[in-house]
Amino acid sequence: PPPPGLVAALSYGAAGVAMGTRFLLTQESTVPDTVKRLYLDSGLDDTVVTRKVDGMPHRMLRTELVDRLETGSRVRGLARAMRSARELRKITGTPWTQLVREGVAHRRGGELTWSQTLMAANTATLLEAGLVQGRTDTGVFAAGQVVGMLDDLPTCRQVVEGVVTEACAVLDRLGKVSG
Numbered sequence: 001p002p003p004p005g006l007v008a009a010l011s012y013g014a015a016g017v018a019m020g021t022r023f024l025l026t027q028e029s030t031v032p033d034t035v036k037r038l039y040l041d042s043g044l045d046d047t048v049v050t051r052k053v054d055g056m057p058h059r060m061l062r063t064e065l066v067d068r069l070e071t072g073s074r075v076r077g078l079a080r081a082m083r084s085a086r087e088l089r090k091i092t093g094t095p096w097t098q099l100v101r102e103g104v105a106h107r108r109g110g111e112l113t114w115s116q117t118l119m120a121a122n123t124a125t126l127l128e129a130g131l132v133q134g135r136t137d138t139g140v141f142a143a144g145q146v147v148g149m150l151d152d153l154p155t156c157r158q159v160v161e162g163v164v165t166e167a168c169a170v171l172d173r174l175g176k177v178s179g
Helices: 005-011 020-024 033-040 064-071 075-092 095-106 114-132 145-149 156-178
Strands: 047-052 058-061
Touching: 005 145, 005 156, 020 033, 020 145, 020 156, 047 064, 047 145, 075 114
Parallel strands: none
Antiparallel strands: 047 058
């Protein structure tokens, strides 16, 4: 069988592996239990890559909200973006002038389109609603492709030790094969 996990990624030239979803689903994670359950109940086909949150591609758990975003009109998306910008401003206390100045700077730098600039507040407010407030109906949930393979809540220590143990075992097997 092909080498799993970290060793496979490194053998293909990666500098490392992203493990946000795995660490989100640990005993130490402060994510609400209802959200952890949502992730643990998700299967391999329960994610979607969407640009409808803020104009950039994000892999998210497929929820009713994400489905509505995917099928919604541009006008609805713009209205949601404006509500999110107001909410972000309320949470951070950032003056409108600063938000506009930052948006113009991103636009001038060619980093974002106007649509993406207007939608940028969506990600923060929708992730906060889901991952902090535990609102599975109004939040979005970033997820790695691995989400459908996770079914437990280990400690962070167990995650790290498991990755190291697996990598060492694969490297030992490969050493025996090539040696």
